[in-house]
Amino acid sequence: MAMWLFLGSECLLFGGLISTYMLYRGRITQGPRPSQIFDIPFTSVSSFVLLMSSLTMVLAVTSTQRRDYERSKLWLTVTALLGATFVGGQVYEFTAFYNEGLGFTTNLFSSSFYTLTGFHGVHVTVGVIMLMALRGIISKNRDTGDRAEVVELIGLYWHFVDIVWIIIFTLVYLIPA
């Protein structure tokens, strides 16, 4: 319930960021254009990694519901690793863009691009931290209420972050400015 409300609130957060990006995407006075620097195959692969992590998250939820905690620990770890891979890919991508001359302060496009994707990256990172904490809870055998419910809640958050990425990927990378 609280998680649903929080995600509702997050929708507006990303709504605001995406609107800002859409407003500013074409306003480039200096620096490289997005079509010159985007590496679509690379980002597609990292997007695929993130989407696969949704699948492993589902597996984690179902195995927790079956009370198969060893399995759920495994799937949570895999999900966290996939998420971390995605964030790593993003860091690599940012570095590459920066070397090609697109700094955070270069133009309106770059500021809003880095802010939007960076915010998403931070959300994934927070998600990874939550997954690790969740793994900690399960392995420490701490009694914090209904475990399946907790895993499901974190799962909700994780799927939300994935869905947002689908939107961002489409709007930012695939639709040409």
Add this chain to the structure above:
Amino acid sequence: MAIIERPTPTAAITLRAPVTPAQSMGIVRRPVTSTGWKSWVFTVDHKKIGIMYGVFAMFFFIVGGVEALLIRLQLATPDGKVLSADLYNQMFTMHATTMIFLFAMPMAAAFANYFLPLQLGARDVAFPRLNALGLWLLVAGGLILNASWFLGGAADGGWFMYSPNSGPVFSPSNGVDFWTLGVQIAGFGSLIGSINLIVTILNMRAPGMTLMKMPVFCWMILVVQFLLVFSLPVITVALVLLTFQRSFGATFFDVAQGADPLLWQHLFWIFGHPEVYVLILPAFGIITEVLPTFSRKPLFGYPFVVFSGASIGLVGFGVWSHHMFATGLGPISVAAFSIATMAIAIPTGVKIFNWTLTMWGGKIWYSTAMKFSIGLIVLFTIGGLSGVTHAVAPSDTQQTDTYYIVAHFHYVLFGGMVFGLFSGFYYWWPKVFGKMLNEKLGGWNFWLMVIGMNMTFGPMHILGLQGQPRRMYVWTEARAGEGLFNFGFWNKIASLGSLILTIGILFFLINIVYTARKGKIAPLDPWDARTLEWITTSPPKEHNFDRIPVVHHLDDFFHRKYQEDATTGELVQIATGEQLVRAEEANADAHIHLPSPSYWPIAIAVGVGTLGFGVVYGVPIMIVGVLMILGSSFGFVLEPSVAQDIDYDPPASGGQDTKELAPLG
């Protein structure tokens, strides 16, 4: 705290008295005391948190009031010399910011925190530790906001902080940085608080209390929390953009790069207009409790009041651009927003009619609480009417940025919201502190505030229509006008009024001190009230209710006291409030489990505050802040909701470890 065990129903409540708290988490000891300062700082009890919200808000009410007095002193005479232009800008910015973010919202949160669980018949909110986190984030935000006074000057861009005017070029001091971070952090606190309260209302009502049997105050709080949940993220985006612009050199509001100066205005007002209803609806909720009680009649048209409140909330999201009529939006947008704005007057009008008809034919008891409620109806209506004149776009173009606007929003916010909150103080003071506020001092308090408020803000209508602009630090004799419409005369009246207003509020503070020393002990049901918070002792016990009440009616407490006589059809008293409370005590539940206090909420808030300072003063402090947040978040998550038996010394003897009050924390 934590586990309250009663071997027999008649025995006094025994708290497990902890002597030495034992190790928890292997790192720190878990707090389990229930007395002393630690019991406040680490508490998760919604009542203590509510009181702390109230104290915090009252402090900043005084700070904001002093800022307002300085403004009025500066404007009392032509070419005032009290404040410099720069200081004046800081003063009105911080006056508005303080009053909105550090007084009005926290005070509403104080009432919501304290009375929501009591009115719902619950023992605490849904997420007690998140509740504490919300409070401490607000405190961190408030401190950061006001730290700027001592660290090179406060923010000076107005509470709306229009960009690019608030960019580094036009506002070089650190004030705006502190402002964005302070508001951001306080906003994050209220987001957490609002999610918590929504879940509380929807999931934790007493058995039998359907949504349509819920007190109107709870309904209004519910609407407000939804407004907050969906408007705060938008201001978060705006603030993030501005922080990045100022601290990390982003270009969002750099017009030379082709940025759109309206972006900030849209983002701000998508938040800013719902915020207006966030401020007023809790006050509406309070007086909707007060009016029926002191008219000794049920509320007229309960469903209408509820649904008009909800529709105010809904339409409130579709009117933000009426703050921007003067920016040249184009005729279609202006017309649409103009119509939406006029439409919002309808549900508001419905409420005013309902309140009036509640009083109609009632046996009205003019207590101070009732006087403030009636004051709200009258003064808010005046402010509402001038509000409709801004909805008409051509007329608004004339009024924009004049004192007419200042007059309007002070009538709705001061005459509306502040009067509602004061009504709540007088109504619920006996509940919270067990003593009656003095009614005689209350009378002085009320009448001086009414006179002062009308003298201060009434003349501003005239000043505004005569063309005195807002936010100008001086006005000159040469352009003051003549006769009845002379600026000098009305400005003097306004400044004099603000002094009277101050004296009125001083009477309230005197009243608090007087009551604390010599106040009468409050009876259990001093007002012959109608809702569930009165079915327990005053002040309420730590666990609120000895027995969770089962609800059969709207205004259930009233229906337990009075019943309709079958033959005559008249109401007959069948029990007094006192008897009901004693009956509850006699049948108390044997096992009551409450969540235990926790260090982590305040620890996280300290981390967030450090992170905030880091944004201004450099990356190393940021890293420290992030590490603090991460560490304490892990502590927060891994901590069980109730202190374990080993946290007590001697170890508690067990008891069922239920999680009914803090399922996920």
